[in-house]
Amino acid sequence: MVSKFRLHTALFLVSLIYAGTYSLAKDIMPHYMQPLGIVTLRISGAALFFALLKRIVAPNDKITGRADNIRAVASGLLGIALNQVTFFAGLNLTTPINASLLQTVSPIVVVLASAVLLSEKITPTRLLGILLGAAGAAALILSRPSTGKVPANLLLGNTYLLVNAAVFGLYLVLVAPLMRTYHAFTVLARIFLVGAIVVVPLGLPQAIAADYARFPLFIWGELGYMIFFLTILAYLLNNWALKFASPALLGVYIYLQPVLAVLIAVATGKDTFTLDKAWQAALIFLGVWLVGRKPKAAVEAAPSPAAS
Template identity: 40%
Template sequence: MSKRTLALLAAFAATVIYGLNHTIAKDVMPDYVKPFGFIFLRVAGAAILFWCIAPFAPKQKIDPKDWGRIIICGIMGMVINMLAFFKGLQLSTPINSAVLVTITPIIVVLLSAIFIKEKITVQKGLGIFLGLVGALALILFGAEIRADAPNIPLGNFLFVVNATVYGTYLILAKKLISKYHPFVLLKWLFTIGLIVNLPITFSEVSEIQWTTLPVHIYGAILFVVLGTTFCTYLFNAFALTQLKASTVGAFVYVQPLVGVCFAILTGKDSLTQIKIIAMILVIFGVYLASKPVKPNL
């Protein structure tokens, strides 16, 4: 099997894990572990694992002038981004999260236009418009009465915050990713995330009743720490060594399909007309916004 094929499988596996995460993480919160406490477990587990594999990476010293960017990326990518997503997942539903997190490419296009003056074409502009209409439709009209989703509009808004912050993180981290080995960079990003998250999340971690957790909840926590955090970063890092970033990014279209199907099959969520319309708008909008524009001949 070629390295390119392995890279494609790695990117696909990471996307499937993300898709399953919407329902699996939702199962744990808030009855067993509250969202902020879950983030501590996720970041602490990933930090330990990346420090364990860091010796296998080339020895690299961080340039002093890069520490400011690394700290900002750690706060955005491993603190604000994760806290917003998991709190949103507690308040909203798995299908809503699976749909709304895919607007990240649209956010990246918008932020790139603002910060690095990338041109927005008519095609990209239409994609941004359709994607944002779909997101707004879920936020404003996607509310349902559900005991496990106490504030769907706020939860959906937090998913958009998550996508916006993560999009900013991707733009800021782009320079660092090209300069440092993924293991070296990620061990520092997660360490910074752990330090910043500690005072925010400690009270919820201390509330976890470890001795009374069911076995399947231990399994779900392990899946989120080992799978959703550690493995996905490893898989995507490997995929990027063999594939273009745009190819890896294209797998974002698979995530809502996996997330929606898994949520429905497990009986954790259901499709409504507004969810279907919003999903079509978001996916088509992301496709237009991220599709390369052919130059005029």
């Protein structure tokens, strides 16, 4: 049995890594590198790392069967390529707090996807949660920043982040059976390879166009953070923690991540937290909490996407 301290440490570090990304990425984009350039470096670096790790740790493990291979390709397209492209494209156009709050709607998408793909029942409580979460997300997407200055394409950036949350929720449902069947490094190596095949041809021109000679030291540090901590370490810690964490514990850390993101964004002067964002966040959090509540009769009958 894994110790609670190690489990909480892993989940907290994952939340902290993701939370810091919202503010740190704003230093890099768009002044030093465009979004697709960052995504290209992240995915190509992680694809090489996980391919090597898979060869060392699980050399004989292979994804077999037409259905599982299709699922792996779909997971790579959604969870790696589209997920990371929409995240950085959206964050480039919106604010760190907006981005962090919009990403918390992923559990709502997980429930909707489970209802369609796994025939999981949507109860009245969950339906209310979906409506509240959607209302909070819509209000946040359409809101103006507290400074009164509306960044160009703010609505587009918020929409990208909503799409990001949706595709990540679908990815969690799709990848869960693969994680239960194969070694985690086998799955990660395959889905990052798929992501690299899609993204690298699109983002390589932006990665090459960056003027690396004028990067100050802190930008190199933040770029390294994006590649190692955000892409590699967070995936490793998250996949390890998912094997031992209960859905209730995962739910706690779903709410912790945007809280940490808000604190970091405010502390670094990247964003401000207002009363408007507070009530929008409250609607989203309440919606996610209601969606996360399973009816007693369905606890054993239906799989829990959050626990996979």
